Amino acid sequence: xxxxxxxxxxxxxxxxxxxxxxxxxxxxxxxxxxxxxxxxxxxxxxxxxxxxxxxxxxxxxxxxxxxxxxxxxxxxxxxxxxxxxxxxxxxxxxxxxxxxxxxxxxxxxxxxxxxxxxxxxxxxxxxxxxxxxxxxxxxxxxxxxxxxxxxxxxxxxxxxxxxxxxxxxxxxxxxxxxxxxxxxxxxxxxxxxxxxxxxxxxxxxxxxxxxxxxxxxxxxxxxxxxxxxxxxxxxxxxxxxxxxxxxxxxxxxxxxxxxxxxxxxxxxxxxxxxxxxxxxxxxxxxxxxxxxxxxxxxxxxxxxxxxxxxxxxxxxxxxxxxxxxxxxxxxxxxxxxxxxxxx
Amino acid sequence: xxxxxxxxxxxxxxxxxxxxxxxxxxxxxxxxxxxxxxxxxxxxxxxxxxxxxxxxxxxxxxxxxxxxxxxxxxxxxxxxxxxxxxxxxxxxxxxxxxxxxxxxxxxxxxxxxxxxxxxxxxxxxxxxxxxxxxxxxxxxxxxxxxxxxxxxxxxxxxxxxxxxxxxxxxxxxxxxxxxxxxxxxxxxxxxxxxxxxxxxxxxxxxxxxxxxxxxxxxxxxxxxxxxxxxxxxxxxxxxxxxxxxxxxxxxxxxxxxxxxxxxxxxxxxxxxxxxxxxxxxxxxxxxxxxxxxxxxxxxxxxxxxxxxxxxxxxxxxxxxxxxxxxxxxxxxxxxxxxxxxxxxxxxxxxxxxxxxxxxxxxxxxxxxxxxxxxxxxxxxxxxxxxxxxxxxxxxxxxxxxxxxxxxxxxxxxxxxxxxxxxxxxxxxxxxxxxxxxxxxxxxxxxxxxxxxxxxxxxxxxxxxxxxxxxxxxxxxxxxxxxxxxxxxxxxxxxxxxxxxxxxxxxxxxxxxxxxxxxxxxxxxxxxxxxxxxxxxxxxxxxxxxxxxxxxxxxxxxxxxxxxxxxxxxxxxxxxxxxxx
Numbered sequence: 001x002x003x004x005x006x007x008x009x010x011x012x013x014x015x016x017x018x019x020x021x022x023x024x025x026x027x028x029x030x031x032x033x034x035x036x037x038x039x040x041x042x043x044x045x046x047x048x049x050x051x052x053x054x055x056x057x058x059x060x061x062x063x064x065x066x067x068x069x070x071x072x073x074x075x076x077x078x079x080x081x082x083x084x085x086x087x088x089x090x091x092x093x094x095x096x097x098x099x100x101x102x103x104x105x106x107x108x109x110x111x112x113x114x115x116x117x118x119x120x121x122x123x124x125x126x127x128x129x130x131x132x133x134x135x136x137x138x139x140x141x142x143x144x145x146x147x148x149x150x151x152x153x154x155x156x157x158x159x160x161x162x163x164x165x166x167x168x169x170x171x172x173x174x175x176x177x178x179x180x181x182x183x184x185x186x187x188x189x190x191x192x193x194x195x196x197x198x199x200x201x202x203x204x205x206x207x208x209x210x211x212x213x214x215x216x217x218x219x220x221x222x223x224x225x226x227x228x229x230x231x232x233x234x235x236x237x238x239x240x241x242x243x244x245x246x247x248x249x250x251x252x253x254x255x256x257x258x259x260x261x262x263x264x265x266x267x268x269x270x271x272x273x274x275x276x277x278x279x280x281x282x283x284x285x286x287x288x289x290x291x292x293x294x295x296x297x298x299x300x301x302x303x304x305x306x307x308x309x310x311x312x313x314x315x316x317x318x319x320x321x322x323x324x325x326x327x328x329x330x331x332x333x334x335x336x337x338x339x340x341x342x343x
Numbered sequence: 344x345x346x347x348x349x350x351x352x353x354x355x356x357x358x359x360x361x362x363x364x365x366x367x368x369x370x371x372x373x374x375x376x377x378x379x380x381x382x383x384x385x386x387x388x389x390x391x392x393x394x395x396x397x398x399x400x401x402x403x404x405x406x407x408x409x410x411x412x413x414x415x416x417x418x419x420x421x422x423x424x425x426x427x428x429x430x431x432x433x434x435x436x437x438x439x440x441x442x443x444x445x446x447x448x449x450x451x452x453x454x455x456x457x458x459x460x461x462x463x464x465x466x467x468x469x470x471x472x473x474x475x476x477x478x479x480x481x482x483x484x485x486x487x488x489x490x491x492x493x494x495x496x497x498x499x500x501x502x503x504x505x506x507x508x509x510x511x512x513x514x515x516x517x518x519x520x521x522x523x524x525x526x527x528x529x530x531x532x533x534x535x536x537x538x539x540x541x542x543x544x545x546x547x548x549x550x551x552x553x554x555x556x557x558x559x560x561x562x563x564x565x566x567x568x569x570x571x572x573x574x575x576x577x578x579x580x581x582x583x584x585x586x587x588x589x590x591x592x593x594x595x596x597x598x599x600x601x602x603x604x605x606x607x608x609x610x611x612x613x614x615x616x617x618x619x620x621x622x623x624x625x626x627x628x629x630x631x632x633x634x635x636x637x638x639x640x641x642x643x644x645x646x647x648x649x650x651x652x653x654x655x656x657x658x659x660x661x662x663x664x665x666x667x668x669x670x671x672x673x674x675x676x677x678x679x680x681x682x683x684x685x686x687x688x689x690x691x692x693x694x695x696x697x698x699x700x701x702x703x704x705x706x707x708x709x710x711x712x713x714x715x716x717x718x719x720x721x722x723x724x725x726x727x728x729x730x731x732x733x734x735x736x737x738x739x740x741x742x743x744x745x746x747x748x749x750x751x752x753x754x755x756x757x758x759x760x761x762x763x764x765x766x767x768x769x770x771x772x773x774x775x776x777x778x779x780x781x782x783x784x785x786x787x788x789x790x791x792x793x794x795x796x797x798x799x800x801x802x803x804x805x806x807x808x809x810x811x812x813x814x815x816x817x818x819x820x821x822x823x824x825x826x827x828x829x830x831x832x833x834x835x836x837x838x839x840x841x842x843x844x845x846x847x848x849x850x851x852x853x854x855x856x857x858x859x860x861x862x863x864x865x866x867x868x869x870x871x872x873x874x875x876x877x878x879x880x881x882x883x884x885x886x887x888x889x890x891x892x893x894x895x896x897x898x899x900x901x902x903x904x905x906x907x908x909x910x911x912x913x914x915x916x917x918x919x920x921x922x923x
């Protein structure tokens with residue numbers, strides 16, 4: 001029962017985070033590429049409940065920021081004017097999943113006030129909005145890459161385990177080769193020969209394809225192991241004795257036994273691939289400006305001045321921790337659940 | 344010094360060195376030392392300086408990179424020097440010089456009785472040897488171009504032991520400035536190497552210290568691969584202060600190899616290095632906070648000679664066969680398109696967001712740091728999207744309902760801007776321009792490339808649409824800029840090495856630049872160069888954006904520190920630096 005709770009909690013948490021990101025346009029107060037050149041590197045906006053007179057407001061409000069005319073990045077809080085946080089307000093238009101256009105935002109403040117709950121970057125773009133929009137790219141990349149590598153893993157691992165012999169040998173040596181290659185440098189080489197005019201969606205597809213193609217080896221080896229033992233089980237041998245075809249055996253009896261491993265692998269691979277996207281973008285191989293991804297949010301930390309002066313630029317990294325934890329929790333719970341089933 | 348002598352030299356040279364070591368700082372008999380005007384300093388001590396990379400060579404003739412030159416500058420001297428403080432020429436190894444009335448003949452009178460850092464005397468033969476080396480095409484010296492005037496290399500003749508005459512093929516304004524940075528080489532050490540054909544490999548980092556000799560304030564002491572180069576005081580240096588003390592004051596300079604700007608900033612902040620230059624305004628802001636607590640001082644010297652700009656590919660691509668880019672060149676070649684882009688760019692935001700206010704917006708190619716040559720009448724129009732839209736509409740462009748811009752043939756306006764990934768500022772500029780032009784309905788992509796890959800596209804393959812670049816004038820004089828503005832120039836970026844000027848205004852610039860080069864009167868030259876600046880501002884082949892301020896930092900204990908806007912910003916008066 002306790003495992004069930006853990007799984008349910010993890011899945012709920014994941015569903016929550018994914019829907020935040022799916023509806024990024026709604027939850028983000030601003031467009032991810034909208035610059036406010038008067039407010040570069042603005043610190044996270046403080047929500048206030050008590051005004052200067054000490055009066056309590058149930059609806060939190062914020063104060064405006066005045067930027068130093070000379071020294072960009074130096075701010076004073078302008079308490080003369082306050083902006084209450086409004087819910088369900090009209091704002092910049094956005095698309096939900098590329099299908100519906102809407103203008104309602106979950107929260108915002110009246111212009112010219114700006115609410116930056118996670119601060120702003122060097123172009124005065126809202127970090128929270130960029131984090132939510134960035135998740136669409138990073139998480140989608142992780143999901144597709146994980147699906148791709150697991151599909152390849154099932155196909156190749158299944159074939160290798162089921163047929164054995166030279167096919168097994170060839171596929172597994174191939175898998176080892178894939179594990180041993182220095183992929184990062186290969187990627188740099190690939191990017192260097194690609195044409196200059198590569199669109200953002202092409203970059204994205206490239207990223208996904210590369211991660212998926214590189215990642216198949218590990219799940220394939222695991223699945224091969226499961227298939228190896230599954231095909232020797234009595235009911236499989238019995239079915240074979242009754243004259244079942246290979247195809248029937250593989251799809252009806254053998255592969256279903258790998259479902260636990262597959263689900264666990266997916267839950268493990270998604271955060272790994274999200275991290276891979278972060279790494280690749282950090283190194284300049286991911287989607288470029290002005291689009292946001294989790295990798296591009298963190299890449300500004302490469303500069304010493306950002307690293308040492310603007311602590312809120314770390315927040316996206318901190319926010320990734322619960323997401324990854326949720327995935328690992330799910331993987332853990334899945335593994336235990338299927339272990340108990342198979343016993 | 345004595346240690347190096349012991350191991351290598353014959354006894355007579357050793358005795359001479361010992362004599363100098365004992366009698367320093369008094370002058371040797373007959374030495375014509377130059378007296379400097381700096382406040383008096385204290386002898387002794389060492390300063391540590393971070394270098395971005397290992398110098399590639401210590402041979403002044405071959406060096407092409409900043410780090411090599413930074414080290415070589417401390418070990419060598421030139422005949423006539425450009426004062427970093429006044430930006431005017433001043434006497435150096437040549438005590439005085441005369442120019443013939445037609446401006447074609449320069450006679451230089453050398454200081455007498457000077458010695459190289461190994462104690463051997465310097466005279467006109469060394470000068471002759473030096474120019475032979477610089478002019479030898481086999482040596483591929485980056486400075487050789489400067490010595491070819493009117494298509495002919497300068498002709499150098501010895502008049503007597505201490506007099507040298509230079510004959511130019513045509514009058515050349517500011518000819519004396521070409522001597523700056525041309526290091527006088529010791530014929531006694533290098534002549535045989537040169538004759539033997541081994542010059543290209545001489546004076547590398549691994550050459551033993553005893554085989555170096557120069558006329559600079561310091562000389563080679565030690566090289567530790569991957570870590571540092573150490574220079575020691577040259578006891579034969581030819582400058583003394585007002586009190587008669589022979590310069591330099593410092594005993595040693597240590598150049599530490601610190602690979603990136605950020606690492607250099609951290610090392611400086613931590614107190615590992617004493618002087619820091621070539622860092623960004625972002626890091627200036629970081630360092631500023633700790634200024635008093637950590638005992639260093641930051642200097643913002645105002646606009647330097649670097650100008651950053653956006654330009655479009657105006658090359659003739661018919662031979663290169665790049666139809667995709669050629670199609671878009673119809674826009675780039677339209678003056679109104681370029682003017683519209685210039686009007687749409689928000690230069691003030693670039694100054695604030697990229698340079699933290701430590702830069703000057705530019706509308707022309709000469710920076711305010713170059714006070715002698717800037718044309719102040721060039722207009723400074725503020726950003727205006729309305730004007731940009733009008734210009735585009737007058738050029739036949741139109742806006743679709745969703746605001747996107749299409750050209751007269753209905754093709755959407757979409758192009759990419761290259762920037763160098765190693766220069767965070769220029770990438771940031773490109774991103775801001777992308778946003779500005781987005782407001783005009785242009786779909787602009789920013790592509791960051793490694794610097795050399797980018798230069799290859801700009802100057803060789805012409806496979807680009809637009810780029811953000813920066814150039815730093817080597818001198819506050821128009822002539823070294825010839826290569827950029829002449830239509831035949833190798834760095835005439837938007838359309839290099841044209842056989843014939845492609846446009847009437849480029850032909851006009853060619854004519855003006857050639858003319859200013861042979862005009863000797865400053866006022867007349869200024870008038871000609873003003874016209875060049877105006878033509879560039881009117882025709883916007885380059886959309887000038889910003890000139891970053893020169894930022895320098897030094898520890899409080901470094902005395903006589905007087906940074907300047909001309910390279911090398913911090914260490915040009917290294918012989919005068921001392922420790923409090």
